[in-house]
Amino acid sequence: MSDHDHHSHPPAPQAPLPEDAGSQALAEALSSSFGLVKFVMIGLVLVFLVSNFFIVGPQERALILRLGKPVGEGKEVLLGPGLHFALPYPLDVVRRIPITELQKVVSSSGWYATTPELEQAGQEPPAMPYLDPNNQGYVLTADANILHVRAELTYLITDPVRFVLDFTNAPAALRDALDNALIQTAARLPVDLLLTNNTAFKEALTREVSRLIEARQLGVTADRCDVRVKPPLFLKDAFDRVLTAQVASSTALNEARRYQNQITNQASSTAVTLVNLAESHRKRVVELTEGEAKRFQDLLPQYQANPELLFQQRYNEVISKVLSNAQDRVFLASRADGQPRELRLLLNRDPNREKPKTPGQP
């Protein structure tokens, strides 16, 4: 523009200055608008140049389509986080791919109709004695029961080029595959297994969805499936009763086992006691007899020497021992006529012990 100014200045003095104020005003207006245009142009060029640099964030990858074809081979197609350069549009087009480490897709085509508000509050919609197929989702189990099932698939994008360039909506295709796998798995397993054995269900579902992903080459790898299973809301009580019965039954079994332990322990301790008692009895009997035999042997010579003396000595020794141990001793004098005396005893029980009365009957 400076060229233009320089160039146009020399003829300016030749121009009739005062006579055309209108054209001068026009020239001024034009030059100021040219200035604006110049400014805008420079701005546009700057924007154009800057727009050729782009930043890839940590949670994404990007690929450049040069004239419609991805730049690079194999793994190098994907540009990692950082600053990258691309040729101006339409030569290069940048496609960004959101890649968190693991992505999720949820299948809720088997879930009952609910609203986010109810979900948030952890509440359930009112139970109906039937399910309207137009808004209620559920699956049929192998034994033709109805269950509500919701699955969440965590996956890893292993082939982003395939995932992004070969499908109009790969996540939707993945969700369809998950729906498909879910009803197929449910159609194979009975209701009680689905409800109680979450692990087996999850494994079967992951296997099935992996098979579908493989067959369709969706460019992802299934990491794991999480499932939630619920009986129909209308039948909640009926299903709860089964659970209660199961708990009660296992409690009864545990109690029975406890009783079994207790009674067998008791029995074995009784058995040990019995045997021990018998053993000690045996020992005592043997020792006692042996002791007696020994004493007998010792006493025999004395007896043979004078039987009467030995009798008297032994007898009196025992009687005096017995008498000194006895609690009560009652001596009855003989009646004058030599007849035996009659004796009446009033016996009390032990605790309120009284001395037995011995009314001497004359």
Added chain:
Amino acid sequence: MKKQALTYIVASLLLAIFCALLFMFQVRQSEVAVVTTFGKPTREVHAPGALHFKWPWPIERVYKLDQRVQNFEDDKLDELITAEAFNILVQCYGGWRISDPTAFFPRFGGGSIPQAEKTLRGIISNAKSTVVGQHPLADLVNTDPQKLKFGAIENEILSRVQAQVRTNGYGIEVLFLGIKKLQLPQSATEAVFKRMQAERGRLVDAIQSQGEAEASKIRSSAERQAADVVASAESQATQIRGQGEAESAKSLFVFQQNPALASFLWRLSAIEQSLKDRSTLIFDQGMPPFDLFRSFGPTNAPPARPALRPVQ
């Protein structure tokens, strides 16, 4: 002159861009371009990474068709009838893509994907009602994996759709097809609920009676076991006692030497044992050694009765 050169450069650049837009086009990896000459498709271009030539409008026109896999889904649950006249609701989904753009393009109003989907929907709807009508419900839900023909039914529907699409020459390729929803009409769900409720009731009864039976089995077997243990211990104890008695009997021969003395000693020790403590003794003068008192008491007392005498 400087200014003129710049003007020429800018002008030729603009002209070049204009000509490029007019005479060139590119296709993406995921696209195929159909070029029409005076409205008639004449060639298709599928070579990304290069610029392609065309005559400017109105001679030639370029239509770009998306060649990626399109997701397809039944918009509603179709009520179908199984082989045993059972009503079920089936929703299918699938994936298809344009395989022959030249055939596809004129067929569906200048390559309209929604129009193609509408046609496809009709074909799938027919195929699925035909296939489901040939199978009982037990082929779709079954506890026996051998009898389950879920995948086979899906494949049957798919191959029917594929055949139909091929015959009609739509330029479409259906890549996969599956069942997304399998449900029952509303009235049937009511019946199923009733059956399920009854089944739960039966299950509760079964669990209860089974639990009770199991528990009482455990109890009775425990009791029997315990009784067995005690009984065998008792018999063992009796045996041990018997052994002890037999052993002690061995020393009986010693007493043979003088049974009178033995009997006396035993009787003495019996008295000693039985009157150990807390006993009350009542005796009279006749019992030695208290017969001693007699010498101080009444004179005409009977002669002393010996309390214990060895039996000779």
